[in-house]
Amino acid sequence: xxxxxxxxxxxxxxxxxxxxxxxxxxxxxxxxxxxxxxxxxxxxxxxxxxxxxxxxxxxxxxxxxxxxxxxxxxxxxxxxxxxxxxxxxxxxxxxxxxxxxxxxxxxxxxxxxxxxxxxxxxxxxxxxxxxxxxxxxxxxxxxxxxxxxxxxxxxxxxxxxxxxxxxxxxxxxxxxxxxxxxxxxxxxxxxxxxxxxxxxxxxxxxxxxxxxxxxxxxxxxxxxxxxxxxxxxxxxxxxxxxxxxxxxxxxxxxxxxxxxxxxxxxxxxxxxxxxxxxxxxxxxxxxxxxxxxxxxxxxxxxxxxxxxxxxxxxxxxxxxxxxxxxxxxxxxxxxxxxxxxxxxxxxxxxxxxxxxxxxxxxxxxxxxxxxxxxxxxxxxxxxxxxxxxxxxxxxxxxxxxxxxxxxxxxxxxxxxxxxxxxxxxxxxxxxxxxxxxxxxxxxxxxxxxxx
Numbered sequence: 001x002x003x004x005x006x007x008x009x010x011x012x013x014x015x016x017x018x019x020x021x022x023x024x025x026x027x028x029x030x031x032x033x034x035x036x037x038x039x040x041x042x043x044x045x046x047x048x049x050x051x052x053x054x055x056x057x058x059x060x061x062x063x064x065x066x067x068x069x070x071x072x073x074x075x076x077x078x079x080x081x082x083x084x085x086x087x088x089x090x091x092x093x094x095x096x097x098x099x100x101x102x103x104x105x106x107x108x109x110x111x112x113x114x115x116x117x118x119x120x121x122x123x124x125x126x127x128x129x130x131x132x133x134x135x136x137x138x139x140x141x142x143x144x145x146x147x148x149x150x151x152x153x154x155x156x157x158x159x160x161x162x163x164x165x166x167x168x169x170x171x172x173x174x175x176x177x178x179x180x181x182x183x184x185x186x187x188x189x190x191x192x193x194x195x196x197x198x199x200x201x202x203x204x205x206x207x208x209x210x211x212x213x214x215x216x217x218x219x220x221x222x223x224x225x226x227x228x229x230x231x232x233x234x235x236x237x238x239x240x241x242x243x244x245x246x247x248x249x250x251x252x253x254x255x256x257x258x259x260x261x262x263x264x265x266x267x268x269x270x271x272x273x274x275x276x277x278x279x280x281x282x283x284x285x286x287x288x289x290x291x292x293x294x295x296x297x298x299x300x301x302x303x304x305x306x307x308x309x310x311x312x313x314x315x316x317x318x319x320x321x322x323x324x325x326x327x328x329x330x331x332x333x334x335x336x337x338x339x340x341x342x343x344x345x346x347x348x349x350x351x352x353x354x355x356x357x358x359x360x361x362x363x364x365x366x367x368x369x370x371x372x373x374x375x376x377x378x379x380x381x382x383x384x385x386x387x388x389x390x391x392x393x394x395x396x397x398x399x400x401x402x403x404x405x406x407x408x409x410x411x412x413x414x415x416x417x418x419x420x421x422x423x424x425x426x427x428x429x430x431x432x433x434x435x436x437x438x439x440x441x442x443x444x445x446x447x448x449x450x451x
Contacts, residue, residue, distance in 0.1 A: 063107035210421035380425030
C-alpha cells in the first residue's frame with residue numbers, strides 16, 4: 001500500500017492517461033463551434049474517413065459495394081472435380097505470371113485520352129482522299145505495293161561457312177572462296193560495313209629504331225677483362241667525365257660575378273649613356289646626317305619635303321621617263337638572251353656541275369639520314385641522355401664471377417633502352433610538391449620539457 005501511494009505521487013507523462021491534478025482544478029477548454037476554422041481542427045472525422053476509404057477500396061477491387069452485389073457474383077460452389085475443370089479449361093490459355101503481376105488491380109476503367117484518338121491534319125487528308133477518289137488517282141503507297149507484287153524480290157540465301165561439304169582451301173593464300181561475294185564492290189562500302197579490314201600503312205611495319213633491344217657491353221666491362229680492353233673502357237669513362245666538367249665550368253663562368261677590374265665605373269656608365277650624343281674634335285656630331293645641297297652662293301641649303309601639287313607637265317615628264325626605263329630594261333634582257341645563245345656550251349657545263357653538286361648533296365643527306373636512324377630522336381621536351389657507364393676500377397676487379405659485385409639496375413637499364421629505341425619519350429621523376437604549407441604546433445608536453 002505504501003508503494004502504491006508513493007507511485008501515485010508522481011506525475012504521469014502520458015497525456016492519454018490523464019492528469020494527476022484534481023478534477024475540480026482542471027480547466028475546461030471552451031470552443032466556438034459556430035466558426036468554420038474550428039470545424040476541422042477540433043472535429044473527429046477519423047470514422048468518416050475510414051468509411052470512405054473502405055468504400056473506395058471496394059470500388060477498386062470488386063467494382064462496387066459488396067452489400068449491393070449478388071451472392072452468385074461473390075461466391076461459387078467448389079465441386080472438387082479436377083477432370084471436369086481440366087476439360088472446361090482445355091481450350092483456354094493460362095496467362096503468364098508476369099502478365100498477372102503487371103495487370104491493374106483496379107476495376108475502375110482508365111480515363112479516355114481524347115488526344116490519342118485525334119488525327120492530325122484530318123481535314124487535309126480527307127480532302128486529299130476525296131480528290132483521289134474523284135479523279136481516280138492511285139495513292140503512292142498502293143502504287144509501290146503493286147510494283148512490289150508484280151516484281152517480287154528474290155533474296156539470295158548466302159551459303160553458310162559451316163557447311164561440312166565445302167571444299168578445302170588454303171587458309172593463308174591470297175585468294176579465298178569466301179571473298180568471292182565481295183568482288184566487284186566498292187572498297188569504301190566494304191570498309192564501312194566491316195566486311196573488309198582497313199589496309200595497314202607500310203610505315204607501321206617499320207621499327208622506330210634499328211638499335212637492338214639488348215646491347216652487349218664493351219669487353220672492358222667483363223668480370224675478368226684484358227688489360228687493354230679495361231684501359232679503353234676507363235679512357236672512355238674519363239672522356240665522359242671531362243666533358244661534364246667542361247660543361248659545368250662553362251656554366252659557372254657564364255653566371256659568375258665579374259672581377260673587380262671588369263666592374264663598371266661611373267665614367268664608363270656615363271660614356272655608354274652619352275654614346276652618339278657627343279661632338280667629335282673636328283666639330284661634327286657623331287652619327288650620319290643628310291648632306292646639304294650647296295648653292296652657287298655657297299650657303300648650305302637642306303632639302304625640304306615639298307608638299308606642292310605637281311603640274312601636268314611634270315607628270316607627263318615622269319611618265320615618259322618611266323616608259324623609257326622600261327623599254328631600256330626590255331632591250332637589255334633581249335640582248336642578254338641573244339648572248340646566251342652563243343654560250344650554250346658553257347651553260348651545259350654549268351648545268352652538269354649543278355647536277356653533280358645536287359647528286360653529292362643527295363648522297364650526303366642519305367648517309368646522314370642513315371647514320372641518324374639509330375640515334376634517339378627528340379620526342380618530347382626533354383633530350384635523351386646516355387646513362388652513366390658502369391665501370392670498375394683496377395683494384396675493384398674480381399677474378400671470378402662468384403666474387404663479382406653487381407652494379408646498376410635492370411629496371412633503369414630497360415627504361416633507358418626504351419627511350420633510346422624511340423618507343424617512349426625521355427622522362428624525369430615527378431617531384432613531390434606539397435599542396436598545403438606545413439603547420440608546426442608546439443605540444444604542451446614538449447613545452448613543459450623545454451621550459
